[in-house]
Amino acid sequence: MMISERWSGQVRQTDCAPDLDDAYDVIVVGLGTAGAMAAIRAARLGMRVLGVERMHAMGGAGTLGGVTGYYFGTRGGIYEEMDRQTAELEAASFLKAGGVNAAAKSIVLERAAAQAGVDFHYESVVLGVIMEGRRVVGLRWTGPLGIRRxxxxVLIDASGEAEVCALAGCETRQGRDIDGQVQPFSNVVQRLSGHKVVHHYTDSGYVDAADPEALSRAIVESSLLETHLKPVYEEEPLLLKVVPQLGLREGRLIVGEETVTFHDFIEERYSGQPLFYAYSNLDNHSKDIAFESEAQQDWTVVAGLWGLNFTVPIPMGSHIPRGTEGLLVAGRSLSLDHDLAGCIRMKRDMQKSGEAAADMAYLSIRKGCSLKELPYEELRPLLEETGCLERDKGVEFKDSSMPAEHGYLTRKWLTDPAEIRQELAGTKPGIAIWSARRLGGQLAAELREWMAEAAEEEEEHLMKHSAMALGLIGDPAAIPALRRIVEERDMFVPYTSRKYNQVRGYAAIYLLGKLRDKQIVPELLRILRDPDALPDLPPEERNWEFISDSQELYFQYASYSVMALLRIGDGHPELRDSIAAAIRDWLGQPELALRISFKGSRVIKYAMQDRTRMIVEKHLSGWSRSVSEAP
Incomplete structure (x- = not known):
């Protein structure tokens, strides 16, 4: 038997005696959004459950984090019972609050856990993981009662940062491929307005939540921002508090027995054995989308599908760390890629993740089988019993800009060329552009024909959107029209999504980079060198959250130009030296200012020079290696 602990930031494994203070069927680490549901569900299924929570209440983001509303996610599961009880308790004993009352829900969760028989401990932290080979068999932890073994x-890691998995030596990943950056965090301020408790938040910065010093600084510094802490509160809403828990959207992700990726999703490779369905849009809160994956940029920049909601089936293997027995993950550390981490993190779905993990633990213990070998035909009825897994559910797409009787309008991909042409000719072309991508070469001839006809008849949208669809499928016939879009500094912003639509001009820059068009290089360098040459973006309130001023518009054009230049250099080695010199010269200008604001505020600014420089130098070092490794 070994114990795996962290000393001075490093994981160290040592032999340990097999003596334990107590034994449980299931231990849940973290009683937040996912963990509270995991503990309650496992105990209701007859398991002896220990819950370990570092904060002073259950519920995580929805209680101590002050995120009281629901942003999408699917219905069903035991969380709905908790929310109904919360509404009843609020009506009887609390001031009315927006969303699901945070204080009332923490009480409801605690009552439910106690009634189910969960042995839960607050202000308690994990010290080490006890293992036999690659099997997790226990926990060393400390709390008000002292150190326990x-x-x-089965242990369920619902810490939100895969803390137990990291201690156990499981493989994890973090952030996007290009630089490891996770999404921004937010923090919530609680206010009193007209005898009602309201919650307000803005995105406030970036933090590696696995770094305790960085996390502590982020908690303090974000609470002091002028968006949250005013010098004087003379009028409503009055300040009640800044909540004690940051709204962390992304952190460590495990590498599981199965990984759910956005690339697989858009290629329509779905799991046929879901634990539940997640539901949201690709809700990336970062503004440096030029540094995201090509799959994400194809979807959100070219097609403008940020606001298209979709359901994703979440399989068992995404909850099982690869190569480890007796250990499950619940919550936002599932085995996903960075792209889908922006979608599969909503509170409803994370509560379902906790419930599903409890069902898996119960069935594994009852049958005496490995978590990897659970019979899905026996697990599915447990999931359907509470509505965690909805019967007859499948993958579907909803347009969040188009309300319908029950939610939003269901959209299907187009296959009729006439319908695709009609939507390409309009101001909401995203579904048609992506439908053309799905059809690929089957539609290429029609797209070329429409582009040529539209150019003659001056049908601007049809010509340009046909070119974008062609560019997305890799057809070089799109290049002349895409160059024209860039040269015009086209500032048109489509209406495909309810917000966060992207400017057509820099969408064309991205596509020309994908197509490795070397003739656009001088134009891209002009964009970098002359920020004042960009026309003003029409002052439309619908897009202010993404581009709030001319400085942010320049950053978008500049970041897409830099990444396009690097891609062009990938395809044309003879241009690499001149491209590298030009970008370095631009980044070295003392007057260069690259800044973005965070979503929800025009006040908080974030400097992007260092990040841009780091990404560029990393890419250029790859060019140097390819030269040195050449035969």
Missing amino acids: SGCR
């Missing part, structure tokens, strides 16, 4: 048959 507790055994278990």
